[in-house]
Amino acid sequence: MRAFYSGQFVLPLPPGHRFPMSRYALLRDRLLEHLPAVDMDQAPRATDGELALAHTPQWIAAISDGSVSPQAMREIGFPWSEAMVERSRRSTGATIAACRAAFAGGVAANMAGGTHHAYADKGGGFCxxxxxxxxxxxxxxxxGRGGRQLKVAVIDLDVHQGNGTASIFRSDPSVFTLSLHGxxxxxxxKEASDLDxxxxxxxxDADYLTALEHALDELDRRFSPGLVIYLAGADPFERDRLGRLKLTFDGLEARDRRVFDWAWQRRVPLAFAMAGGYASDIAETVQVQLGTFKVAFDYWRRWQNAAR
Structure with missing residues:
Protein backbone atom coordinates (compact mmCIF):
# COMPACT_ATOMS: atom_id res chain seq x y z
CA MET A 1 0.00 0.00 0.00
CA ARG A 2 1.36 3.39 -0.97
CA ALA A 3 1.43 6.39 1.35
CA PHE A 4 2.76 9.87 0.64
CA TYR A 5 4.43 12.08 3.24
CA SER A 6 5.41 15.72 3.51
CA GLY A 7 6.65 15.62 7.08
CA GLN A 8 10.18 16.66 6.12
CA PHE A 9 8.78 20.05 5.06
CA VAL A 10 8.41 21.37 8.59
CA LEU A 11 6.34 24.46 9.19
CA PRO A 12 8.20 26.85 11.53
CA LEU A 13 5.84 27.70 14.38
CA PRO A 14 6.30 29.94 17.44
CA PRO A 15 6.78 28.30 20.87
CA GLY A 16 3.52 27.14 22.41
CA HIS A 17 1.60 26.99 19.12
CA ARG A 18 -1.26 24.51 19.48
CA PHE A 19 -0.85 22.82 16.10
CA PRO A 20 0.89 19.45 16.70
CA MET A 21 3.41 19.54 13.85
CA SER A 22 5.49 16.71 15.32
CA ARG A 23 2.73 14.14 14.88
CA TYR A 24 3.60 13.63 11.21
CA ALA A 25 7.13 12.46 11.93
CA LEU A 26 5.84 10.31 14.79
CA LEU A 27 3.32 8.66 12.51
CA ARG A 28 6.02 7.85 9.98
CA ASP A 29 8.14 6.28 12.74
CA ARG A 30 5.20 4.18 13.95
CA LEU A 31 4.44 2.98 10.44
CA LEU A 32 8.04 1.94 9.91
CA GLU A 33 7.84 -0.02 13.16
CA HIS A 34 4.38 -1.59 12.87
CA LEU A 35 3.53 -1.62 9.14
CA PRO A 36 6.85 -1.81 7.28
CA ALA A 37 5.05 -3.12 4.18
CA VAL A 38 3.51 0.32 3.63
CA ASP A 39 5.49 1.94 0.78
CA MET A 40 6.13 5.55 1.84
CA ASP A 41 7.07 8.08 -0.83
CA GLN A 42 7.80 11.79 -0.71
CA ALA A 43 4.79 13.84 -1.74
CA PRO A 44 5.01 15.68 -5.05
CA ARG A 45 4.54 19.44 -5.17
CA ALA A 46 1.13 20.64 -6.38
CA THR A 47 1.53 23.08 -9.26
CA ASP A 48 -0.27 26.38 -9.78
CA GLY A 49 -2.33 24.75 -12.52
CA GLU A 50 -3.42 21.93 -10.24
CA LEU A 51 -4.27 24.28 -7.38
CA ALA A 52 -6.29 26.45 -9.79
CA LEU A 53 -8.75 23.60 -10.27
CA ALA A 54 -10.18 24.49 -6.86
CA HIS A 55 -8.66 27.88 -5.94
CA THR A 56 -8.69 31.36 -7.43
CA PRO A 57 -5.50 32.58 -9.12
CA GLN A 58 -5.49 35.53 -6.71
CA TRP A 59 -5.39 33.26 -3.65
CA ILE A 60 -2.67 31.04 -5.09
CA ALA A 61 -0.53 34.06 -5.97
CA ALA A 62 -1.02 35.81 -2.63
CA ILE A 63 -0.04 32.72 -0.66
CA SER A 64 2.89 31.95 -2.95
CA ASP A 65 4.53 35.39 -2.93
CA GLY A 66 3.66 36.37 0.63
CA SER A 67 1.36 39.26 -0.29
CA VAL A 68 -1.51 37.60 1.61
CA SER A 69 -2.98 39.93 4.24
CA PRO A 70 -2.21 39.53 7.96
CA GLN A 71 -5.94 39.06 8.60
CA ALA A 72 -6.09 36.17 6.13
CA MET A 73 -3.11 34.54 7.83
CA ARG A 74 -4.76 34.96 11.24
CA GLU A 75 -7.75 33.03 9.92
CA ILE A 76 -5.41 30.22 8.90
CA GLY A 77 -3.60 30.29 12.23
CA PHE A 78 -0.05 30.01 10.86
CA PRO A 79 2.58 32.69 10.25
CA TRP A 80 3.46 33.04 6.56
CA SER A 81 6.77 31.55 5.45
CA GLU A 82 8.19 29.94 2.35
CA ALA A 83 8.23 26.68 4.27
CA MET A 84 4.48 27.01 4.92
CA VAL A 85 3.86 27.48 1.19
CA GLU A 86 6.01 24.47 0.28
CA ARG A 87 4.38 22.24 2.89
CA SER A 88 0.89 23.28 1.76
CA ARG A 89 1.73 22.43 -1.85
CA ARG A 90 3.28 19.09 -0.86
CA SER A 91 0.33 18.16 1.34
CA THR A 92 -2.02 18.80 -1.56
CA GLY A 93 0.27 16.89 -3.89
CA ALA A 94 0.17 13.95 -1.50
CA THR A 95 -3.60 13.60 -1.84
CA ILE A 96 -3.31 13.87 -5.62
CA ALA A 97 -0.70 11.09 -5.58
CA ALA A 98 -2.79 9.00 -3.18
CA CYS A 99 -5.80 9.23 -5.49
CA ARG A 100 -3.72 8.09 -8.46
CA ALA A 101 -2.32 5.22 -6.39
CA ALA A 102 -5.81 4.25 -5.22
CA PHE A 103 -6.93 3.82 -8.83
CA ALA A 104 -3.99 1.46 -9.29
CA GLY A 105 -4.18 -0.45 -6.01
CA GLY A 106 -7.57 0.17 -4.43
CA VAL A 107 -6.41 2.04 -1.31
CA ALA A 108 -3.70 4.68 -0.74
CA ALA A 109 -2.89 7.39 1.78
CA ASN A 110 -1.77 10.93 2.41
CA MET A 111 0.05 10.92 5.76
CA ALA A 112 -1.09 14.52 6.30
CA GLY A 113 -3.76 16.49 4.41
CA GLY A 114 -7.46 16.78 5.05
CA THR A 115 -7.28 20.59 4.83
CA HIS A 116 -11.03 21.01 4.49
CA HIS A 117 -11.40 24.56 5.90
CA ALA A 118 -9.73 26.12 2.84
CA TYR A 119 -12.16 27.86 0.48
CA ALA A 120 -11.55 28.72 -3.16
CA ASP A 121 -10.34 32.21 -2.22
CA LYS A 122 -9.17 31.94 1.40
CA GLY A 123 -7.83 29.61 4.05
CA GLY A 124 -8.86 28.96 7.62
CA GLY A 125 -8.42 26.65 10.59
CA PHE A 126 -4.83 25.53 9.81
CA CYS A 127 -5.77 24.97 6.15
CA GLY A 144 -13.17 11.54 -17.78
CA ARG A 145 -13.95 9.12 -20.60
CA GLY A 146 -16.37 9.50 -23.49
CA GLY A 147 -18.17 12.44 -21.96
CA ARG A 148 -18.74 10.60 -18.68
CA GLN A 149 -17.57 12.50 -15.62
CA LEU A 150 -15.94 10.74 -12.69
CA LYS A 151 -18.12 11.06 -9.60
CA VAL A 152 -16.27 11.62 -6.32
CA ALA A 153 -17.55 11.22 -2.76
CA VAL A 154 -15.73 13.14 -0.02
CA ILE A 155 -16.44 11.37 3.28
CA ASP A 156 -15.31 13.81 5.95
CA LEU A 157 -15.13 12.35 9.46
CA ASP A 158 -12.98 15.06 10.99
CA VAL A 159 -14.78 16.38 14.09
CA HIS A 160 -15.01 19.83 12.47
CA GLN A 161 -17.30 20.46 9.50
CA GLY A 162 -15.63 20.58 6.10
CA ASN A 163 -16.92 24.07 5.35
CA GLY A 164 -14.37 24.89 2.65
CA THR A 165 -15.03 21.65 0.77
CA ALA A 166 -18.79 22.17 0.99
CA SER A 167 -18.42 25.70 -0.38
CA ILE A 168 -16.20 24.70 -3.30
CA PHE A 169 -18.58 21.93 -4.42
CA ARG A 170 -21.85 23.66 -3.52
CA SER A 171 -23.17 23.67 -7.10
CA ASP A 172 -21.31 20.61 -8.39
CA PRO A 173 -23.50 17.49 -8.66
CA SER A 174 -20.49 15.36 -9.64
CA VAL A 175 -18.99 15.59 -6.12
CA PHE A 176 -20.91 14.47 -3.03
CA THR A 177 -19.78 16.03 0.24
CA LEU A 178 -20.61 14.13 3.44
CA SER A 179 -19.59 15.65 6.77
CA LEU A 180 -20.15 14.02 10.17
CA HIS A 181 -19.12 16.57 12.80
CA GLY A 182 -19.68 18.20 16.16
CA LYS A 190 -21.09 26.20 8.71
CA GLU A 191 -21.68 25.67 5.02
CA ALA A 192 -24.23 23.26 3.53
CA SER A 193 -22.68 19.95 2.48
CA ASP A 194 -24.68 17.52 0.38
CA LEU A 195 -25.17 15.63 3.64
CA ASP A 196 -24.39 17.09 7.06
CA ASP A 205 -19.08 5.15 20.09
CA ALA A 206 -22.54 3.62 19.74
CA ASP A 207 -24.39 6.79 18.76
CA TYR A 208 -21.59 7.88 16.42
CA LEU A 209 -21.49 4.55 14.59
CA THR A 210 -25.26 4.50 14.23
CA ALA A 211 -25.17 8.00 12.75
CA LEU A 212 -22.37 6.98 10.39
CA GLU A 213 -24.25 3.91 9.18
CA HIS A 214 -27.33 6.00 8.44
CA ALA A 215 -25.17 8.56 6.61
CA LEU A 216 -23.48 5.91 4.46
CA ASP A 217 -26.88 4.40 3.65
CA GLU A 218 -28.09 7.84 2.57
CA LEU A 219 -24.96 8.36 0.48
CA ASP A 220 -25.62 5.01 -1.19
CA ARG A 221 -29.18 5.99 -2.04
CA ARG A 222 -28.23 9.32 -3.53
CA PHE A 223 -24.85 8.84 -5.21
CA SER A 224 -22.64 6.25 -6.94
CA PRO A 225 -19.01 7.41 -6.76
CA GLY A 226 -16.10 6.19 -8.81
CA LEU A 227 -13.67 7.45 -6.15
CA VAL A 228 -13.86 8.07 -2.41
CA ILE A 229 -11.67 10.61 -0.63
CA TYR A 230 -11.85 9.88 3.09
CA LEU A 231 -10.83 12.41 5.75
CA ALA A 232 -10.01 10.16 8.72
CA GLY A 233 -9.75 12.78 11.44
CA ALA A 234 -8.38 11.59 14.78
CA ASP A 235 -10.12 14.42 16.61
CA PRO A 236 -13.42 12.67 17.50
CA PHE A 237 -11.20 10.86 20.06
CA GLU A 238 -12.38 11.20 23.65
CA ARG A 239 -9.22 12.95 24.87
CA ASP A 240 -8.80 15.32 21.93
CA ARG A 241 -8.38 18.93 23.12
CA LEU A 242 -10.52 20.34 20.31
CA GLY A 243 -12.94 17.47 19.69
CA ARG A 244 -15.70 17.47 22.33
CA LEU A 245 -16.82 13.97 21.30
CA LYS A 246 -16.11 10.74 23.20
CA LEU A 247 -14.99 8.09 20.75
CA THR A 248 -12.60 5.44 22.06
CA PHE A 249 -9.76 3.80 20.17
CA ASP A 250 -12.08 0.86 19.44
CA GLY A 251 -14.84 3.19 18.27
CA LEU A 252 -12.52 4.98 15.86
CA GLU A 253 -11.27 1.69 14.47
CA ALA A 254 -14.89 0.59 13.92
CA ARG A 255 -15.57 3.93 12.22
CA ASP A 256 -12.67 3.40 9.81
CA ARG A 257 -13.69 -0.17 9.11
CA ARG A 258 -17.22 0.90 8.15
CA VAL A 259 -15.91 3.46 5.66
CA PHE A 260 -13.33 1.19 4.07
CA ASP A 261 -15.85 -1.65 3.91
CA TRP A 262 -18.44 0.61 2.28
CA ALA A 263 -15.97 1.43 -0.50
CA TRP A 264 -14.71 -2.16 -0.77
CA GLN A 265 -18.21 -3.65 -1.11
CA ARG A 266 -18.78 -1.35 -4.07
CA ARG A 267 -15.22 -1.78 -5.42
CA VAL A 268 -14.65 1.97 -5.30
CA PRO A 269 -11.00 3.11 -4.97
CA LEU A 270 -10.38 5.04 -1.76
CA ALA A 271 -7.71 7.61 -0.92
CA PHE A 272 -7.51 8.82 2.67
CA ALA A 273 -5.93 11.73 4.53
CA MET A 274 -5.25 12.22 8.23
CA ALA A 275 -7.05 15.55 8.83
CA GLY A 276 -7.22 16.77 12.47
CA GLY A 277 -5.92 15.36 15.74
CA TYR A 278 -5.08 17.36 18.86
CA ALA A 279 -4.87 15.03 21.85
CA SER A 280 -2.95 16.41 24.84
CA ASP A 281 -0.76 13.33 24.58
CA ILE A 282 0.27 13.44 20.93
CA ALA A 283 1.08 9.72 21.05
CA GLU A 284 -2.66 9.05 21.39
CA THR A 285 -3.42 10.96 18.19
CA VAL A 286 -0.73 8.94 16.42
CA GLN A 287 -2.19 5.71 17.85
CA VAL A 288 -5.57 6.60 16.31
CA GLN A 289 -3.89 7.30 12.97
CA LEU A 290 -1.89 4.07 13.11
CA GLY A 291 -5.18 2.25 13.68
CA THR A 292 -6.57 3.84 10.52
CA PHE A 293 -3.55 2.61 8.57
CA LYS A 294 -3.96 -0.93 9.92
CA VAL A 295 -7.57 -1.02 8.75
CA ALA A 296 -6.58 0.50 5.41
CA PHE A 297 -3.83 -2.07 4.92
CA ASP A 298 -6.31 -4.89 5.54
CA TYR A 299 -8.57 -3.58 2.80
CA TRP A 300 -5.65 -2.90 0.47
CA ARG A 301 -4.74 -6.59 0.75
CA ARG A 302 -8.31 -7.53 -0.16
CA TRP A 303 -7.94 -5.49 -3.34
CA GLN A 304 -4.68 -7.28 -4.16
CA ASN A 305 -6.16 -10.73 -3.53
CA ALA A 306 -9.18 -9.93 -5.70
CA ALA A 307 -6.88 -8.87 -8.55
CA ARG A 308 -5.06 -12.21 -8.67
Missing amino acids: VFNDAAVAARLMQAEH QKNFPFR VELPDGCG
Missing part, protein backbone atom coordinates in the same frame (compact mmCIF):
# COMPACT_ATOMS: atom_id res chain seq x y z
CA VAL A 128 -4.15 26.84 3.23
CA PHE A 129 -5.16 24.83 0.14
CA ASN A 130 -7.99 22.28 0.01
CA ASP A 131 -6.24 19.04 -0.91
CA ALA A 132 -9.41 16.95 -1.33
CA ALA A 133 -11.01 19.54 -3.61
CA VAL A 134 -7.93 19.91 -5.80
CA ALA A 135 -7.46 16.14 -6.03
CA ALA A 136 -11.12 15.47 -6.81
CA ARG A 137 -11.12 17.98 -9.66
CA LEU A 138 -7.83 16.70 -11.06
CA MET A 139 -8.99 13.07 -10.95
CA GLN A 140 -12.12 14.10 -12.83
CA ALA A 141 -9.94 15.72 -15.48
CA GLU A 142 -7.69 12.65 -15.74
CA HIS A 143 -10.41 9.99 -15.68
CA GLN A 183 -22.73 20.45 16.06
CA LYS A 184 -21.34 23.09 18.42
CA ASN A 185 -17.73 22.89 17.32
CA PHE A 186 -15.67 24.99 14.88
CA PRO A 187 -16.48 26.35 12.33
CA PHE A 188 -19.29 28.22 14.03
CA ARG A 189 -20.65 29.40 10.68
CA VAL A 197 -24.76 15.03 10.23
CA GLU A 198 -24.40 17.13 13.37
CA LEU A 199 -23.49 15.38 16.61
CA PRO A 200 -23.96 16.62 20.18
CA ASP A 201 -21.07 17.19 22.58
CA GLY A 202 -20.15 13.99 24.37
CA CYS A 203 -21.36 11.68 21.57
CA GLY A 204 -19.85 8.23 22.15
Whole structure:
Protein backbone atom coordinates (compact mmCIF):
# COMPACT_ATOMS: atom_id res chain seq x y z
CA MET A 1 0.00 0.00 0.00
CA ARG A 2 1.36 3.39 -0.97
CA ALA A 3 1.43 6.39 1.35
CA PHE A 4 2.76 9.87 0.64
CA TYR A 5 4.43 12.08 3.24
CA SER A 6 5.41 15.72 3.51
CA GLY A 7 6.65 15.62 7.08
CA GLN A 8 10.18 16.66 6.12
CA PHE A 9 8.78 20.05 5.06
CA VAL A 10 8.41 21.37 8.59
CA LEU A 11 6.34 24.46 9.19
CA PRO A 12 8.20 26.85 11.53
CA LEU A 13 5.84 27.70 14.38
CA PRO A 14 6.30 29.94 17.44
CA PRO A 15 6.78 28.30 20.87
CA GLY A 16 3.52 27.14 22.41
CA HIS A 17 1.60 26.99 19.12
CA ARG A 18 -1.26 24.51 19.48
CA PHE A 19 -0.85 22.82 16.10
CA PRO A 20 0.89 19.45 16.70
CA MET A 21 3.41 19.54 13.85
CA SER A 22 5.49 16.71 15.32
CA ARG A 23 2.73 14.14 14.88
CA TYR A 24 3.60 13.63 11.21
CA ALA A 25 7.13 12.46 11.93
CA LEU A 26 5.84 10.31 14.79
CA LEU A 27 3.32 8.66 12.51
CA ARG A 28 6.02 7.85 9.98
CA ASP A 29 8.14 6.28 12.74
CA ARG A 30 5.20 4.18 13.95
CA LEU A 31 4.44 2.98 10.44
CA LEU A 32 8.04 1.94 9.91
CA GLU A 33 7.84 -0.02 13.16
CA HIS A 34 4.38 -1.59 12.87
CA LEU A 35 3.53 -1.62 9.14
CA PRO A 36 6.85 -1.81 7.28
CA ALA A 37 5.05 -3.12 4.18
CA VAL A 38 3.51 0.32 3.63
CA ASP A 39 5.49 1.94 0.78
CA MET A 40 6.13 5.55 1.84
CA ASP A 41 7.07 8.08 -0.83
CA GLN A 42 7.80 11.79 -0.71
CA ALA A 43 4.79 13.84 -1.74
CA PRO A 44 5.01 15.68 -5.05
CA ARG A 45 4.54 19.44 -5.17
CA ALA A 46 1.13 20.64 -6.38
CA THR A 47 1.53 23.08 -9.26
CA ASP A 48 -0.27 26.38 -9.78
CA GLY A 49 -2.33 24.75 -12.52
CA GLU A 50 -3.42 21.93 -10.24
CA LEU A 51 -4.27 24.28 -7.38
CA ALA A 52 -6.29 26.45 -9.79
CA LEU A 53 -8.75 23.60 -10.27
CA ALA A 54 -10.18 24.49 -6.86
CA HIS A 55 -8.66 27.88 -5.94
CA THR A 56 -8.69 31.36 -7.43
CA PRO A 57 -5.50 32.58 -9.12
CA GLN A 58 -5.49 35.53 -6.71
CA TRP A 59 -5.39 33.26 -3.65
CA ILE A 60 -2.67 31.04 -5.09
CA ALA A 61 -0.53 34.06 -5.97
CA ALA A 62 -1.02 35.81 -2.63
CA ILE A 63 -0.04 32.72 -0.66
CA SER A 64 2.89 31.95 -2.95
CA ASP A 65 4.53 35.39 -2.93
CA GLY A 66 3.66 36.37 0.63
CA SER A 67 1.36 39.26 -0.29
CA VAL A 68 -1.51 37.60 1.61
CA SER A 69 -2.98 39.93 4.24
CA PRO A 70 -2.21 39.53 7.96
CA GLN A 71 -5.94 39.06 8.60
CA ALA A 72 -6.09 36.17 6.13
CA MET A 73 -3.11 34.54 7.83
CA ARG A 74 -4.76 34.96 11.24
CA GLU A 75 -7.75 33.03 9.92
CA ILE A 76 -5.41 30.22 8.90
CA GLY A 77 -3.60 30.29 12.23
CA PHE A 78 -0.05 30.01 10.86
CA PRO A 79 2.58 32.69 10.25
CA TRP A 80 3.46 33.04 6.56
CA SER A 81 6.77 31.55 5.45
CA GLU A 82 8.19 29.94 2.35
CA ALA A 83 8.23 26.68 4.27
CA MET A 84 4.48 27.01 4.92
CA VAL A 85 3.86 27.48 1.19
CA GLU A 86 6.01 24.47 0.28
CA ARG A 87 4.38 22.24 2.89
CA SER A 88 0.89 23.28 1.76
CA ARG A 89 1.73 22.43 -1.85
CA ARG A 90 3.28 19.09 -0.86
CA SER A 91 0.33 18.16 1.34
CA THR A 92 -2.02 18.80 -1.56
CA GLY A 93 0.27 16.89 -3.89
CA ALA A 94 0.17 13.95 -1.50
CA THR A 95 -3.60 13.60 -1.84
CA ILE A 96 -3.31 13.87 -5.62
CA ALA A 97 -0.70 11.09 -5.58
CA ALA A 98 -2.79 9.00 -3.18
CA CYS A 99 -5.80 9.23 -5.49
CA ARG A 100 -3.72 8.09 -8.46
CA ALA A 101 -2.32 5.22 -6.39
CA ALA A 102 -5.81 4.25 -5.22
CA PHE A 103 -6.93 3.82 -8.83
CA ALA A 104 -3.99 1.46 -9.29
CA GLY A 105 -4.18 -0.45 -6.01
CA GLY A 106 -7.57 0.17 -4.43
CA VAL A 107 -6.41 2.04 -1.31
CA ALA A 108 -3.70 4.68 -0.74
CA ALA A 109 -2.89 7.39 1.78
CA ASN A 110 -1.77 10.93 2.41
CA MET A 111 0.05 10.92 5.76
CA ALA A 112 -1.09 14.52 6.30
CA GLY A 113 -3.76 16.49 4.41
CA GLY A 114 -7.46 16.78 5.05
CA THR A 115 -7.28 20.59 4.83
CA HIS A 116 -11.03 21.01 4.49
CA HIS A 117 -11.40 24.56 5.90
CA ALA A 118 -9.73 26.12 2.84
CA TYR A 119 -12.16 27.86 0.48
CA ALA A 120 -11.55 28.72 -3.16
CA ASP A 121 -10.34 32.21 -2.22
CA LYS A 122 -9.17 31.94 1.40
CA GLY A 123 -7.83 29.61 4.05
CA GLY A 124 -8.86 28.96 7.62
CA GLY A 125 -8.42 26.65 10.59
CA PHE A 126 -4.83 25.53 9.81
CA CYS A 127 -5.77 24.97 6.15
CA VAL A 128 -4.15 26.84 3.23
CA PHE A 129 -5.16 24.83 0.14
CA ASN A 130 -7.99 22.28 0.01
CA ASP A 131 -6.24 19.04 -0.91
CA ALA A 132 -9.41 16.95 -1.33
CA ALA A 133 -11.01 19.54 -3.61
CA VAL A 134 -7.93 19.91 -5.80
CA ALA A 135 -7.46 16.14 -6.03
CA ALA A 136 -11.12 15.47 -6.81
CA ARG A 137 -11.12 17.98 -9.66
CA LEU A 138 -7.83 16.70 -11.06
CA MET A 139 -8.99 13.07 -10.95
CA GLN A 140 -12.12 14.10 -12.83
CA ALA A 141 -9.94 15.72 -15.48
CA GLU A 142 -7.69 12.65 -15.74
CA HIS A 143 -10.41 9.99 -15.68
CA GLY A 144 -13.17 11.54 -17.78
CA ARG A 145 -13.95 9.12 -20.60
CA GLY A 146 -16.37 9.50 -23.49
CA GLY A 147 -18.17 12.44 -21.96
CA ARG A 148 -18.74 10.60 -18.68
CA GLN A 149 -17.57 12.50 -15.62
CA LEU A 150 -15.94 10.74 -12.69
CA LYS A 151 -18.12 11.06 -9.60
CA VAL A 152 -16.27 11.62 -6.32
CA ALA A 153 -17.55 11.22 -2.76
CA VAL A 154 -15.73 13.14 -0.02
CA ILE A 155 -16.44 11.37 3.28
CA ASP A 156 -15.31 13.81 5.95
CA LEU A 157 -15.13 12.35 9.46
CA ASP A 158 -12.98 15.06 10.99
CA VAL A 159 -14.78 16.38 14.09
CA HIS A 160 -15.01 19.83 12.47
CA GLN A 161 -17.30 20.46 9.50
CA GLY A 162 -15.63 20.58 6.10
CA ASN A 163 -16.92 24.07 5.35
CA GLY A 164 -14.37 24.89 2.65
CA THR A 165 -15.03 21.65 0.77
CA ALA A 166 -18.79 22.17 0.99
CA SER A 167 -18.42 25.70 -0.38
CA ILE A 168 -16.20 24.70 -3.30
CA PHE A 169 -18.58 21.93 -4.42
CA ARG A 170 -21.85 23.66 -3.52
CA SER A 171 -23.17 23.67 -7.10
CA ASP A 172 -21.31 20.61 -8.39
CA PRO A 173 -23.50 17.49 -8.66
CA SER A 174 -20.49 15.36 -9.64
CA VAL A 175 -18.99 15.59 -6.12
CA PHE A 176 -20.91 14.47 -3.03
CA THR A 177 -19.78 16.03 0.24
CA LEU A 178 -20.61 14.13 3.44
CA SER A 179 -19.59 15.65 6.77
CA LEU A 180 -20.15 14.02 10.17
CA HIS A 181 -19.12 16.57 12.80
CA GLY A 182 -19.68 18.20 16.16
CA GLN A 183 -22.73 20.45 16.06
CA LYS A 184 -21.34 23.09 18.42
CA ASN A 185 -17.73 22.89 17.32
CA PHE A 186 -15.67 24.99 14.88
CA PRO A 187 -16.48 26.35 12.33
CA PHE A 188 -19.29 28.22 14.03
CA ARG A 189 -20.65 29.40 10.68
CA LYS A 190 -21.09 26.20 8.71
CA GLU A 191 -21.68 25.67 5.02
CA ALA A 192 -24.23 23.26 3.53
CA SER A 193 -22.68 19.95 2.48
CA ASP A 194 -24.68 17.52 0.38
CA LEU A 195 -25.17 15.63 3.64
CA ASP A 196 -24.39 17.09 7.06
CA VAL A 197 -24.76 15.03 10.23
CA GLU A 198 -24.40 17.13 13.37
CA LEU A 199 -23.49 15.38 16.61
CA PRO A 200 -23.96 16.62 20.18
CA ASP A 201 -21.07 17.19 22.58
CA GLY A 202 -20.15 13.99 24.37
CA CYS A 203 -21.36 11.68 21.57
CA GLY A 204 -19.85 8.23 22.15
CA ASP A 205 -19.08 5.15 20.09
CA ALA A 206 -22.54 3.62 19.74
CA ASP A 207 -24.39 6.79 18.76
CA TYR A 208 -21.59 7.88 16.42
CA LEU A 209 -21.49 4.55 14.59
CA THR A 210 -25.26 4.50 14.23
CA ALA A 211 -25.17 8.00 12.75
CA LEU A 212 -22.37 6.98 10.39
CA GLU A 213 -24.25 3.91 9.18
CA HIS A 214 -27.33 6.00 8.44
CA ALA A 215 -25.17 8.56 6.61
CA LEU A 216 -23.48 5.91 4.46
CA ASP A 217 -26.88 4.40 3.65
CA GLU A 218 -28.09 7.84 2.57
CA LEU A 219 -24.96 8.36 0.48
CA ASP A 220 -25.62 5.01 -1.19
CA ARG A 221 -29.18 5.99 -2.04
CA ARG A 222 -28.23 9.32 -3.53
CA PHE A 223 -24.85 8.84 -5.21
CA SER A 224 -22.64 6.25 -6.94
CA PRO A 225 -19.01 7.41 -6.76
CA GLY A 226 -16.10 6.19 -8.81
CA LEU A 227 -13.67 7.45 -6.15
CA VAL A 228 -13.86 8.07 -2.41
CA ILE A 229 -11.67 10.61 -0.63
CA TYR A 230 -11.85 9.88 3.09
CA LEU A 231 -10.83 12.41 5.75
CA ALA A 232 -10.01 10.16 8.72
CA GLY A 233 -9.75 12.78 11.44
CA ALA A 234 -8.38 11.59 14.78
CA ASP A 235 -10.12 14.42 16.61
CA PRO A 236 -13.42 12.67 17.50
CA PHE A 237 -11.20 10.86 20.06
CA GLU A 238 -12.38 11.20 23.65
CA ARG A 239 -9.22 12.95 24.87
CA ASP A 240 -8.80 15.32 21.93
CA ARG A 241 -8.38 18.93 23.12
CA LEU A 242 -10.52 20.34 20.31
CA GLY A 243 -12.94 17.47 19.69
CA ARG A 244 -15.70 17.47 22.33
CA LEU A 245 -16.82 13.97 21.30
CA LYS A 246 -16.11 10.74 23.20
CA LEU A 247 -14.99 8.09 20.75
CA THR A 248 -12.60 5.44 22.06
CA PHE A 249 -9.76 3.80 20.17
CA ASP A 250 -12.08 0.86 19.44
CA GLY A 251 -14.84 3.19 18.27
CA LEU A 252 -12.52 4.98 15.86
CA GLU A 253 -11.27 1.69 14.47
CA ALA A 254 -14.89 0.59 13.92
CA ARG A 255 -15.57 3.93 12.22
CA ASP A 256 -12.67 3.40 9.81
CA ARG A 257 -13.69 -0.17 9.11
CA ARG A 258 -17.22 0.90 8.15
CA VAL A 259 -15.91 3.46 5.66
CA PHE A 260 -13.33 1.19 4.07
CA ASP A 261 -15.85 -1.65 3.91
CA TRP A 262 -18.44 0.61 2.28
CA ALA A 263 -15.97 1.43 -0.50
CA TRP A 264 -14.71 -2.16 -0.77
CA GLN A 265 -18.21 -3.65 -1.11
CA ARG A 266 -18.78 -1.35 -4.07
CA ARG A 267 -15.22 -1.78 -5.42
CA VAL A 268 -14.65 1.97 -5.30
CA PRO A 269 -11.00 3.11 -4.97
CA LEU A 270 -10.38 5.04 -1.76
CA ALA A 271 -7.71 7.61 -0.92
CA PHE A 272 -7.51 8.82 2.67
CA ALA A 273 -5.93 11.73 4.53
CA MET A 274 -5.25 12.22 8.23
CA ALA A 275 -7.05 15.55 8.83
CA GLY A 276 -7.22 16.77 12.47
CA GLY A 277 -5.92 15.36 15.74
CA TYR A 278 -5.08 17.36 18.86
CA ALA A 279 -4.87 15.03 21.85
CA SER A 280 -2.95 16.41 24.84
CA ASP A 281 -0.76 13.33 24.58
CA ILE A 282 0.27 13.44 20.93
CA ALA A 283 1.08 9.72 21.05
CA GLU A 284 -2.66 9.05 21.39
CA THR A 285 -3.42 10.96 18.19
CA VAL A 286 -0.73 8.94 16.42
CA GLN A 287 -2.19 5.71 17.85
CA VAL A 288 -5.57 6.60 16.31
CA GLN A 289 -3.89 7.30 12.97
CA LEU A 290 -1.89 4.07 13.11
CA GLY A 291 -5.18 2.25 13.68
CA THR A 292 -6.57 3.84 10.52
CA PHE A 293 -3.55 2.61 8.57
CA LYS A 294 -3.96 -0.93 9.92
CA VAL A 295 -7.57 -1.02 8.75
CA ALA A 296 -6.58 0.50 5.41
CA PHE A 297 -3.83 -2.07 4.92
CA ASP A 298 -6.31 -4.89 5.54
CA TYR A 299 -8.57 -3.58 2.80
CA TRP A 300 -5.65 -2.90 0.47
CA ARG A 301 -4.74 -6.59 0.75
CA ARG A 302 -8.31 -7.53 -0.16
CA TRP A 303 -7.94 -5.49 -3.34
CA GLN A 304 -4.68 -7.28 -4.16
CA ASN A 305 -6.16 -10.73 -3.53
CA ALA A 306 -9.18 -9.93 -5.70
CA ALA A 307 -6.88 -8.87 -8.55
CA ARG A 308 -5.06 -12.21 -8.67
